[in-house]
Amino acid sequence: MFVSAWANANIQIYPLKGIFGLEQGCRTDPSNYEENGSSIVCDFSQAIDNEIIRKQAETLFLQGLKQGFGDQVVDNISQKTKNRTYIASLEVLRASEYVVKKDSTTEIFLPVTLSLKLTNVLSGEVIYSDSATLSQPIQVLTTDIDSPATKAAIKQKFQSTLLTLTNQLTKQLKSKFKVSEIETQVIDRWKSYLVLDKGFKQGITVQDELSSIDGDLIRVVHADSDYAVAIPILMQGRTKRFSKLSTNTRQAMNKPKVLVVDVLTYQGESEDLIEQIFSDAVGEQASFTLTPVNRRYSAMAQSISEQTALAQSEDINQRELPEFFIRINVIPVIDYQQQIGKITQQQVLHSEVFAEMIDRSGRVIYSAHATDDIKEVISEGMGFSLEARKEVVLKNALLKLGQQFQKGIQFTRSDLKVLSSSGHNITIDDAGERLSTGMKVHVYHSDKAAGRNILIPTWEATVLERQGARVTAQLDFPVNSSDRLPVRSGDRILLDSSAPVGDSKQSRVLCPSLHTEQVGEIPFDGFGPLIYHAFASQSKRPFYATGSGFKGQALLKDSVIAMTENAGFKKNMKVNFFVPKDECLQPVLKVEVKQDSITCNADKSNCDATLVMASGARIFNQKSEKIGAYGLQQEIELEGIDHQYRNEMYNIQMFEALPKILNQIVQTADSSQ
Template sequence: MIANSGANYQALVASLLEEAKAGYNPSNIEIKIADTWKGFYILDKGSKFGIVKDDNITDASGNELTVVHAAENYAVAQSLLGKVDRDRKFFKYSTGSAAGQFNKPRVLTMHEGWRDPILRGISYVFDSQVPKESAFTLLPVNEHFTRLLHCVAQDTYAGKYETTNQRAMPNYLIKFSATKPRFYTISEEGKFSQHIYEQSVVGELLDRQGRVLFSAVGTDRIEDENVAGMVFAVKDRLEILLKNATVQLAKQFSNAIKFSRFELPVTGIDGKVIEIKDKSMDLRIGKDVVIYRNIGSIKGIATDVVVPLWQAAVVDVQNDTVKLNLIMKLTDEEISVSTDDLVIMDAVSAAGAANQSNTSIKYCTHERSQRGPLAIDDFEVVSRAYGYLSPYTLYNQDEDFTKKIRDAAKFGGFRDTLELNKTDTAGRCLLPVYRASRGEKGTDQTIINCDENGFCTDTIEIAVGYRLYINNERKGGSASKTKVTVKDCKRDVCAPVMQSELSKINRDLLKANIVQIIFKQGE
């Protein structure tokens, strides 16, 4: 077997290379200028051929166009260095396997930037487990690989980095957190011995304002029988435990998240203030959008062509009526907005999420979640798993994460920096809370009833929910309670067994109560 290891290795590498070759079919796409309009170049190919917004395409003389809008059958581009002859032919390398991925909304993830081996491991596994059929494409930031690219570029192009700093910054981010692994042994002398491992991983999909668009928890439990001392090493089992929980999390993201494209008509104009109808119900104050105009049909293109006119920012939201302020013209001359124009945007939808109120809240930091004498060891992490179900617009304004993702993005090969807008929630915040207690008065942490053989029964009353605050004053929320009983456990393992049961109940109560939270007057 050892003698054949070299041949087996070569066969494995050869098989891997063949598989990679089959999935990588680069082609040089020829792109022509179908027409021009107000400084824009209308291209005869679009996302169907792998051309997407922020692409740079070049001709044989080195002239470059930047794509500012891409539809299925055409694209709209600009030249940053003067006019380009419309008879020129432009080119872009593309692969059939990747073309569809580039046309999806992109989500930024970081690897080394976590500065934590657990979170770093989660990010690697998560990235590998999200299938290409998902509604989004992951754009990972790998500092080590980026440094290697810079070295290659420096050696090859005498210090020029054009090839390594061309990516557009994504509009979405993923934040991970993980519970500490729970490990304990259940045994009865002469009968059995079992090692138990449990861990949860939470992921949150955020936009660049920190808004929680989706969140989920992946959980795994491993039960190992100890047969005559023959068991897996704890370290190895903990690695598998974390991987399994992350795989489950990735499946939830892939299955639940959908992106929809909306066309929102302009309904009113008052100088630089534009009013639109938001059918997506997704726009929030501070979000940037682009206003487009339909310029009709162009020879060689199967559909009508729309071009970008203005960049604008949301300044007011009242139900489905949204007001925008014009920020910057995108054409070479200033063109007035009309009621024939529209906003085109992608919006995230997730299974189980209802339309959210425009009222904004963030997670509270002024108080602890624990209210009673007993602690639930994974509550701080798992309580963030259901934020997207809130009836209010929830923001995760984690300063530590913001700093890490901004620093990591510097190594992402992006041509612009990551700017995270901070939404003012006017003092409104959400605090996940729980109270766990044992005994009639809810204060005794030690009473566990055990028989003469050392087998115990433990009962804990638990209340779980959320509190809403305005300027640190409690103004509502929702909570519910129940009792949890564990029977026939040895005294030395009753605590972790109870924690395991509390975790299950905790997740159910959190999910049930997040949809019920409401601000109350006078509380």
């Protein structure tokens, strides 16, 4: 049964005191950035480090929730109500300062983005998230920029912005939040597994946690079209009726789940905001479902245990990791403002973003790259600041990136047979090459229950190696710890995949101990991500994300572990990705201006030049010995370069030229094997 009314859904909302997002420090200099730096300026943190303002925000938050939901807003959480209680929290995603000088006056823009989330108190899953941005500028005399009066005006504006956004988001929650309650019942038991009468067509999906009115909790481990199989998490008796709350559409139910585990930034961008823009662009039409999580769940759980009678217990941090992961890499936006007339200027901005989808073995199954440009002529003292336009060009690039993921990935369900079992190893028939070394899979046993054929997931296993069409996997642990069932010939492996994986012995990876080598007089941030994307997207050989990262980027394993520690997933999970050993790649770039190639007009505002680029990758074996290299050298003729902005212009030209060159290198590398 689907129930759409809030009152009938019988859920509770607990408003969490405090404002999240400020715990990782702030940016002292609004114009100074570093990789993975704070998206919040210290002027904002100091402005709301004020008991009166925080109390006002808490009061607005509570009043707005109670106006919308009445007595469903509670001031405590107990063991009996925890399964149906959702945490309402406020989180600052970013707070910035942009200074635009206009002769004798200066405008200071102060954009703030605030988010309201509803989070499952037990799992950390976010069932609702909304954000709003407000930028209220102040105008001061240029000579007064650093005066106490200006500092006070900035403080007051940040405070009023926080209160305005709190009021706006809370009032919109009632109309925007659409929730349904899905009820199901136990129709049979198979050993210690529970068989439910609804499946993904009715809204029940894998990893759902269902609760009863008595506080019992079960987790779905397999969902077919019209039935599901669950295991007990907390069972006091033999309850038969369970339910879940859902904001998903039914079309999202039978899709692989994907988790964004890392967002790499360099200019103080909000990671949460980037993920939100990307997720919105992916949308509901994609062949996968993004798993929404609260990255600050651990801090929230601690705060909840301090504010309520609910102690942290064995029923939290129990979520399993999904089948796939996504990493996003945001290259610093290139921007400059060039004088082109007596009172006119041209603003030029260029954004490059990358993302990849990775399976549980660490193999990249999809890689995408998107760009966006803004070129706009403005009159002096008019138009938006470069900082404001940066946000626009980055958002446009992220929207394109998300749309590529929506259209570019198609999953198919594979049903493979277990040929034999010996000890902790099993042999699987995989003529279609869907399994890759290191991949995590589930073993299913077929049997009858409730008068129908059902599949029971019995073991999680890791793929060890391939010999032709036969794959060996190691049994890791039983899906249900109460049952250690033997694996038999004829048991099945079900998995979602996008394409044949190829031979893992031919796999490539960036060398774990060698970072990109780059020489020359022109700084360029994009080469590592560009060549990585070229090999991941264009090569016929498998490419793994388990090697070295880019500047400031955590290793894949560390990113996933961080999610298990902070976002409600099982703690102490063994995260073991496959790292190819036979050979690895070190990206190498040398770029310089060809000697005597520069010719300019008198004021150097219009120059011609020739760039010489040598790009490629060195190959190393497992002994760290260089055994070869792939590469090309190419000259790029440039015209109309303004000497003052030459590095920015060179960078844009290299971003345009390198993808074709690198694709040629990948083709050469594949053909040379």
